Amino acid sequence: MDVLHGLALGFAHVFEPYDMLMLVVGIMTGMLVSIMPGLGFVMGVILALPFTYKMQIEPAIILLTAIYFSGTYGGCFTTILYRIPGEPNDVPLLWDGYTMGKREGPAKPLGWALVAALIGGLVSSTMMVALTKPLTDVALGFNSEDYFAAIVLGLTTVVALAGHSPTKAIISLCLGLLVACIGVDSIFGVSRFTFGVPILGDGVQLVAVLVGMYGLGEVFKRLGQGLTIQNVPGAGAVKVQTSFPRWREIWKIRGTILRSSAIGTFLGVVPGAGATITSFICYGVEKQYGRDRAKLGTGHPSGIVAPQIGSTASVAGHLIPMLTLGIPGSAATAVILAAFLLHGVQPGPMLLANPASRITVYTILASMFVSVIGMCLIGYFWIRVVVRVLLVPQYLLNTIVVMFCLVGAYADRNSMSDVWMILIFGLIGYLFEKYKFPLAPMVLGAILGPIGENNFMRSMIVHHDDWTAPFTQPLSGALLAISAVAFIVPVSRAVQHWLQWRFRPEAAAERGTGS
């Protein structure tokens, strides 16, 4: 009852003119950035961040959340129409969406994608809202050991899910954790790794890490690729129509809808399992276990619905741990966390426990529902216009993105040092991409590192320097055991692959081609 009352108040806030305006702007921006390869919804929330500095916290988070939601949907248009996946999570849509589009015209697969985004978004938002209160109650009972263990779990799953090489993911994570050590230590008040540079005393700004690695790094990468997009349509070929599937057709694939909604929502909660992983897993599950698995890849609705539901459902799944535990599970939620911190608000269980900030949480939760419905309604019309952005020359878009990154970072504290930091992290981001090191572990390490360290040190102080305390407490022990499994599985798989290659090269080659 408490939740419903809070949600009703939240809806009332969302429909206030300014909040509503930000929601609509967010939806339109999300679609705009998600159809462009090289931009994407993470870049969208990063570029929008400077505009939130002077806003109240509610419209600021509503704007970013709406970009995130609609960003998981907008890319389906260019994927289905022109075989241009705007985002990595759109790649599975190529296999059935584009194929169906070629066979029956693009209106039908676009209709399926719209229905999938709507269902995925609403189901996961409902499930997550229902879980908000219980999760907060659990988190309120956390002690230092539990928090430390939760952070370790978050970081290990990020490592486990980040790319093909656990070695590279761990190195990326360590670098992020070391970046978080720069500055004055919050427990002992000692300067660490500042090298006599005064600006480093405040530590590295989160915005600089995010904007540098995801924003500028991506731009540098695309410069190296020659700023080309394949399959760009001619000016006359940009036409979009959507035709909705019938109820009977939707009912036929109810199993796919249920499975993908559940998997998408659940995986969304797991740190590191972003929209891309969720989308691929949902498609993979249908391909393995779905009733129409043999038809997948030939332009079947299940092949469109599963990945699209997975992508959109993961957003609500990501937002809730960030709101209730203060643990972001993806790059986009990390930016949203940064927006909270820039407004002087620390997300976590106290956010919902505190009556003053409770309404903010419910407004954000209510905005998730409105965003999902809004993106389907607005998308229906807006996408006809926005798809023309593909005709804009890449050099122009690139210049705009660079300017937003640099000036946006400067706007945070009016500090040139922050702009230098962005260039440094842009270079690191580019080198990470070049050498195939995953970005997410470093970014999440930089964000979660201080929380993990503070709780670890607090636990050591409380337990008289007994470092085993987190392992012996029931909840933290269980979380650390899960972390160990999450860590061991990919590492053992890599070792197994290496052993196989070393001693049975023909089997390894067979597996390589098979996968």
Added chain:
Amino acid sequence: MVVTVLKRLTPYLVTLALAGFLYMRADQFGIVSLPGRPGPDLWPKLICVLLAVTSLVGIIGALFGPAQVDTAVADADEALLSPPETHPHLVWFGMGATGVYIAALPWLGFFVATELFAMALLVIGGMRRWILVPLIALGLTSAFTIIFMKVVYVSLPLGVAWFKLISLAVFRLIGVH
């Protein structure tokens, strides 16, 4: 062959060296751990050790592991999303231009520096309509000045001497006081 191995080794050697360097720096913090009493160096040292061990694993993997792990050719769909790097020199031009821009910003002021930087980025990005380049750069610079000064309320750098006068004149023109 040697070049390929060296290329694969380089990132791990760099991270190993970094781990060693930072571990030694952690020993020089104002307060350090004593036996039975952890200090502010404990956490960074733990991470440095983890980084060093992982880097060593990476080095062993690069020396004795399969080459195709690092250079796996992405499938056709992934290639659509992220084509291979064909113009590495443009990356360094872009970074260089960005570095010069950041260094020049306090001296030239936002408007002049951004106009020049936007022109450079457009040319690096491949625009070759020489008459349009300064005009588009001017349009972008004006738009960013208006957005950040009148919407986001950021105090942008004015520059020094003549550049300051130019910045002030432009700001007056767009109604910023």
